[in-house]
Amino acid sequence: xxxxIETNKRRFFEELFSLLRIPSISAKxxxxxxMYRCAERLTELLKEAGADEAGVFETAGNPVVFGKKTVDxxxxxxxxxxxxxxxxPEPLEKxxxxxxxxxxxKDPQTGEDAIYCRGANDDKGQLFMHLKAFEYLLRxxxxxxxVKFIFEGEEEIGxxxxxxxxxxxxxxxxxxxxxxxxxxxISEKVPSINCGMRGMAYLEVTVTGPNKDLHSGHYGGAVANxxxxxxxxxxxxIDKDGRITVPGFYDDVVELSKExxxxxxxxxxxxxxxxxxxxxxxxxxxxxxxxxxxxxIRPCLDVCGIWGGYTGVGSKTVLPSTxxxxxxxxxxxxxxxxxxxxxxxxxxRAIAPPYVKVEVQRSKGGNGFLIPITSHAxxxxxxxxxxxxGIEPVPxxxxxxxxxxxxxxxxxxxxxxxxxxxxxxxxxxSPNESYLLRQLFAGMESIALFYQYY
Amino acid sequence: xxxxIETNKRRFFEELFSLLRIPSISAKxxxxxxMYRCAERLTELLKEAGADEAGVFETAGNPVVFGKKTVDxxxxxxxxxxxxxxxxPEPLEKxxxxxxxxxxxKDPQTGEDAIYCRGANDDKGQLFMHLKAFEYLLRxxxxxxxVKFIFEGEEEIGxxxxxxxxxxxxxxxxxxxxxxxxxxxISEKVPSINCGMRGMAYLEVTVTGPNKDLHSGHYGGAVANxxxxxxxxxxxxIDKDGRITVPGFYDDVVELSKExxxxxxxxxxxxxxxxxxxxxxxxxxxxxxxxxxxxxIRPCLDVCGIWGGYTGVGSKTVLPSTxxxxxxxxxxxxxxxxxxxxxxxxxxRAIAPPYVKVEVQRSKGGNGFLIPITSHAxxxxxxxxxxxxGIEPVPxxxxxxxxxxxxxxxxxxxxxxxxxxxxxxxxxxSPNESYLLRQLFAGMESIALFYQYY
Numbered sequence: 001x002x003x004x005i006e007t008n009k010r011r012f013f014e015e016l017f018s019l020l021r022i023p024s025i026s027a028k029x030x031x032x033x034x035m036y037r038c039a040e041r042l043t044e045l046l047k048e049a050g051a052d053e054a055g056v057f058e059t060a061g062n063p064v065v066f067g068k069k070t071v072d073x074x075x076x077x078x079x080x081x082x083x084x085x086x087x088x089p090e091p092l093e094k095x096x097x098x099x100x101x102x103x104x105x106k107d108p109q110t111g112e113d114a115i116y117c118r119g120a121n122d123d124k125g126q127l128f129m130h131l132k133a134f135e136y137l138l139r140x141x142x143x144x145x146x147v148k149f150i151f152e153g154e155e156e157i158g159x160x161x162x163x164x165x166x167x168x169x170x171x172x173x174x175x176x177x178x179x180x181x182x183x184x185x186i187s188e189k190v191p192s193i194n195c196g197m198r199g200m201a202y203l204e205v206t207v208t209g210p211n212k213d214l215h216s217g218h219y220g221g222a223v224a225n226x227x228x229x230x231x232x233x234x235x236x237x238i239d240k241d242g243r244i245t246v247p248g249f250y251d252d253v254v255e256l257s258k259e260x261x262x263x264x265x266x267x268x269x270x271x272x273x274x275x276x277x278x279x280x281x282x283x284x285x286x287x288x289x290x291x292x293x294x295x296x297i298r299p300c301l302d303v304c305g306i307w308g309g310y311t312g313v314g315s316k317t318v319l320p321s322t323x324x325x326x327x328x329x330x331x332x333x334x335x336x337x338x339x340x341x342x343x344x345x346x347x348x349r350a351i352a353p354p355y356v357k358v359e360v361q362r363s364k365g366g367n368g369f370l371i372p373i374t375s376h377a378x379x380x381x382x383x384x385x386x387x388x389x390g391i392e393p394v395p396x397x398x399x400x401x402x403x404x405x406x407x408x409x410x411x412x413x414x415x416x417x418x419x420x421x422x423x424x425x426x427x428x429x430s431p432n433e434s435y436l437l438r439q440l441f442a443g444m445e446s447i448a449l450f451y452q453y454y
Numbered sequence: 455x456x457x458x459i460e461t462n463k464r465r466f467f468e469e470l471f472s473l474l475r476i477p478s479i480s481a482k483x484x485x486x487x488x489m490y491r492c493a494e495r496l497t498e499l500l501k502e503a504g505a506d507e508a509g510v511f512e513t514a515g516n517p518v519v520f521g522k523k524t525v526d527x528x529x530x531x532x533x534x535x536x537x538x539x540x541x542x543p544e545p546l547e548k549x550x551x552x553x554x555x556x557x558x559x560k561d562p563q564t565g566e567d568a569i570y571c572r573g574a575n576d577d578k579g580q581l582f583m584h585l586k587a588f589e590y591l592l593r594x595x596x597x598x599x600x601v602k603f604i605f606e607g608e609e610e611i612g613x614x615x616x617x618x619x620x621x622x623x624x625x626x627x628x629x630x631x632x633x634x635x636x637x638x639x640i641s642e643k644v645p646s647i648n649c650g651m652r653g654m655a656y657l658e659v660t661v662t663g664p665n666k667d668l669h670s671g672h673y674g675g676a677v678a679n680x681x682x683x684x685x686x687x688x689x690x691x692i693d694k695d696g697r698i699t700v701p702g703f704y705d706d707v708v709e710l711s712k713e714x715x716x717x718x719x720x721x722x723x724x725x726x727x728x729x730x731x732x733x734x735x736x737x738x739x740x741x742x743x744x745x746x747x748x749x750x751i752r753p754c755l756d757v758c759g760i761w762g763g764y765t766g767v768g769s770k771t772v773l774p775s776t777x778x779x780x781x782x783x784x785x786x787x788x789x790x791x792x793x794x795x796x797x798x799x800x801x802x803r804a805i806a807p808p809y810v811k812v813e814v815q816r817s818k819g820g821n822g823f824l825i826p827i828t829s830h831a832x833x834x835x836x837x838x839x840x841x842x843x844g845i846e847p848v849p850x851x852x853x854x855x856x857x858x859x860x861x862x863x864x865x866x867x868x869x870x871x872x873x874x875x876x877x878x879x880x881x882x883x884s885p886n887e888s889y890l891l892r893q894l895f896a897g898m899e900s901i902a903l904f905y906q907y908y
Contacts, residue, residue, distance in 0.1 A: 026768075027766065027767060027768030027769065027770050028766070028767060028768065029767065087770055088764065088766060088768075088770050090764065090766060090770075091667070094667075156770070157768055157769055158769060184672060197671075198671060200671070200771070202769045202771070204769075209732075209734060210732035210733065210734055211732060211733035211734075212732075212881060212884055212885070213545070213548075213881075213883070213884040213885065214732070214881075214883075214884065215854060215881075215882055215883045215884070216756045216758060216782055216784070216883075217652060217654070217749075217784055217852070217853045217854025217855050218638065218749060218852070218853045218854055218878065219732075219749060219853070220749065220754045220755075220756045220782070220784050220853060221696075221739050221740065221748040221749055221752055221753070221754025221756075221784065221853070222737055222738075222739045222745045222746075222748040222749045222754075222853075223732060223734065223737060223738065223739075224734070224736075224737075224738035225756045225757060227688075227756075227757040227758075227759075227760050227779075228688060228689075228692065228755075228756065228757050230685075231684075231685040231686075231688040231689045231757070231760075232685075232689045234681075234682060234685040234689075235682075235685045235686045235688075235689035235690075236689075238682065242675075278663075278664035278665060278666075278668070278673075278677060279664065279665035280663060280664055280665075280677065280678070280809055280810075281808050281809060282678075282807075282808045282809040283676055283677060283678075283809065284676075284677065284678035284807070284809045285675050285676045285677075286675065291676045292676075294675040294676040295671075295672060295673060295674065295675055295676045298675055299675070300674045300675025300676075301674075301682075302670045302674045302675075302679045302681075302682065302771075302773055303679060303681040303682050303685070303762075303763065304670060304681075304763050304764055304769075304770065304771050304772050304773070304774075305681075305762065305763035305764040305765045305766075305770070305772070305774075306681050306685075306760055306761065306762050306763060306765070306777065307760065307761045307762075307765040308757075308759065308760050308761075309757065309758050309759035309760060309780070310542070310544065310758055310759040310780060311759045311760070311761040311778075311780075312481070312482070312542060312544060312759075313481060313482060313483070314480075314481030314482065314542070314611055314817075315481065315611055315612065315656045315658075315758075315780065315782075315817040315818075316481050316541055316542050316544075316610070316758065316759070316780075316883070317654070317656070317756075317758050317782050317883065318758050318759070318883055318884070319756055319758070320758075320759075323760065324765075325681075326763070326764060326765075326769065326770075328670055328674070328769075328771050330670070330671055330674050330675065353736075353738070354735050354736045355734055355735060355736040355737065355738045356734075363768075363769040364769075398671070398672070399671045399672045399673070399674060399675070399676075400669060400671025400672055401671050424672065427666060427667075427668075427669075428669055429667070429668075429669045429670075429770070429771065429772055430666055430667040430668065430669070430772070431666070431667065
């Protein structure tokens with residue numbers, strides 16, 4: 001596919017940039033019109049790439065884009081999944097360029113060419129590889145499979161509306177494999193294929209002390225401060241061994257066998273490099289597990305956001321009425337988001353001291369899942385990537401979550417296959433998200449070859 | 455003074471409102487021009503009230519207003535202290551009216567007339583009483599004392615520039631008593647005079663984990679989250695008995711005698727009313743002390759603000775790079791802000807785990823102080839207030855801090871006298887700050903009578 005990429009590169013950039021410029025932030029309701037704009041633009045790109053049919057479908061939330069190309073009704077069907085929504089760009093002050101104006105420039109550290117923009121990798125950049133691999137195969141007369149595309153606009157908020165839409169459109173979505181590029185590989189030197197992802201539960205906790213903000217001099221020391229109380233509660237959620245204290249939290253966690261752990265340990269990992277990349281002196285996590293295991297096969301709890309009281313410039317004193325935290329738990333296969341959400345809410349209410357009130361707002365969660373590496377699809381992907389990278393990819397476990405894939409696996413009865421081409425350097429979800437051109441193109445080639453070997 | 459108030463009421467409102475409309479927020483550097491506007495307006499009001507001289511004086515920070523009236527060089531001199539700066543109005547969404555547009559309206563709960571505005575009580579409303587009591591005495595030919603006025607613009611940020619200015623202007627400020635209305639009385643039925651205030655130390659703590667915001671799926675469980683770590687650190691600062699764990703924190707705290715405690719316990723206190731006013735089920739504080747003691751004679755630690763990660767709408771996942779907290783400690787007499795600031799910073803650095811970095815930003819603090827209730831000034835104030843309220847005031851200990859008063863006491867060798875007419879209902883430092891008209895006028899009368907008995 002290399003020559004095709006070379007010839008069409010400029011057009012590829014124009015097309016991808018037109019998607020990246022749309023601030024399709026699903027977490028912010030005011031961006032609703034952008035979700036539609038983005039869905040419409042994707043539909044155009046699908047048609048231009050050669051889809052027989054493509055359209056925007058309403059759901060209870062943001063629209064779904066669906067398109068398809070039927071080559072041979074008796075051939076296998078690949079269902080490509082991607083999402084066109086992106087994470088909020090905040091904190092804005094840490095971006096070197098406009099988060100929604102794509103820029104082609106050199107990585108300041110390595111000098112490599114990359115596209116800088118929110119969504120450059122996650123997932124507009126990665127889903128775009130599928131459009132172009134498809135276009136290439138079709139135009140060159142090499143497409144032997146039927147292809148379906150489903151692009152959703154709620155992945156970053158846990159895909160609340162998609163399961164119902166998938167359920168209602170089972171026939172439309174019939175396929176043999178769900179092909180997804182929305183994950184990261186270990187490194188360019190160590191290409192990897194995700195064979196499992198974590199699920200997630202997410203809740204917002206509000207602690208209310210007094211019914212109004214108070215003068216911290218008049219009341220300080222006599223009335224519980226909800227920020228201090230929230231800190232106490234959060235602090236108690238993880239014990240000194242790094243284990244989560246929510247009762248029942250680990251009940252459904254499957255302990256991996258020695259062999260499975262040894263197999264995962266094949267993925268190379270350089271602790272010094274890891275710490276240097278993050279500029280930390282020490283890692284921290286659950287006792288008895290390695291860093292890769294802590295993100296790959298063990299659940300965790302993180303405060304994703306906290307706020308309360310006066311957060312402006314200067315030294316305002318206040319004993320505030322409320323304090324808030326957004327708390328996520330990454331789950332491993334066999335734990336369910338519903339159960340963990342329930343357990344967490346019960347626990348956080350149980351540990352709330354009598355001098356505060358607690359409110360909990362649940363977000364849609366998702367379950368983790370595993371993919372058998374013995375499958376034909378996995379083997380085809382492995383072969384394709386080995387050819388492009390010159391190295392056989394290792395199986396890995398991704399720490400992230402794509403809530404909808406476990407649902408689709410369950411509803412449609414099809415296994416997903418995660419051919420992800422992101423790298424840690426891309427800093428998705430963070431300021432200055434970017435995607436290396438080399439990976440964008442290697443991804444297209446790998447995907448095109450996957451169709452050849454599948 | 456009642457008839458004088460009745461005749462001039464309308465003009466009083468106009469004058470006070472002209473001060474209240476100026477958003478003189480000392481914590482926000484962008485309000486610098488407002489500080490000058492407010493100082494100029496105060497100077498005009500001083501001159502109109504009858505001061506011989508009044509002017510705006512530069513300091514290293516916001517300007518000081520100084521004015522004086524010499525009646526008889528051999529008579530005693532009263533130095534009136536007040537501050538024209540105010541707290542930031544945030545959170546704005548909790549105000550029922552514009553925080554800087556004074557409104558005369560009824561208290562929604564009690565139906566009493568009050569002025570609603572930031573600064574209505576603290577301290578523009580309270581300092582205004584002194585201007586008008588002075589004007590009244592002068593115009594009616596009743597002023598027997600020399601009067602000096604010092605109004606500063608940095609009280610709410612700990613008066614960083616005033617000590618140097620006071621030191622440099624010792625002669626100008628020579629007086630027999632520092633008269634201050636910037637505190638709260640127990641209730642209208644229980645008028646009280648503050649005989650001591652707490653000091654304050656204030657620091658901002660920043661905890662940094664990884665050098666960039668991270669994807670909480672890829673790193674969660676393996677890299678310490680600075681929000682969780684900050685919560686752990688904060689949680690460890692107060693033990694289960696409500697005592698602050700900073701080593702050396704209590705070293706200089708003077709334990710009060712049984713008699714002193716019994717004397718303070720004379721102030722009436724209704725726990726059920728207190729809890730109902732705040733809508734809390736239980737109070738919380740240091741073991742072994744009553745609620746009034748916890749705010750009056752014991753130090754405390756409060757988080758005044760906390761922030762980190764994603765705090766917008768929705769469920770963004772992130773393992774953030776940094777987390778921040780603003781922490782205040784109210785101190786009792788004999789503790790010094792400098793020493794406690796030093797101890798706190800040392801401690802917070804000592805308890806920081808190796809997987810984070812900690813930065814500490816110190817704010818200007820202030821010491822607590824005591825006022826002898828046996829003094830002539832205290833007795834004159836007591837007599838004046840007893841006459842106006844029909845009840846003899848009780849001595850009380852205020853939990854708040856006026857950093858500069860301990861400095862002025864030390865530099866000038868004069869004791870302050872705290873005739874405060876605020877009520878808890880005024881919710882100073884909070885949204886919908888207000889000041890009851892009854893207290894505004896009773897304050898003016900009490901102050902005028904103070905001059906008579908002093």
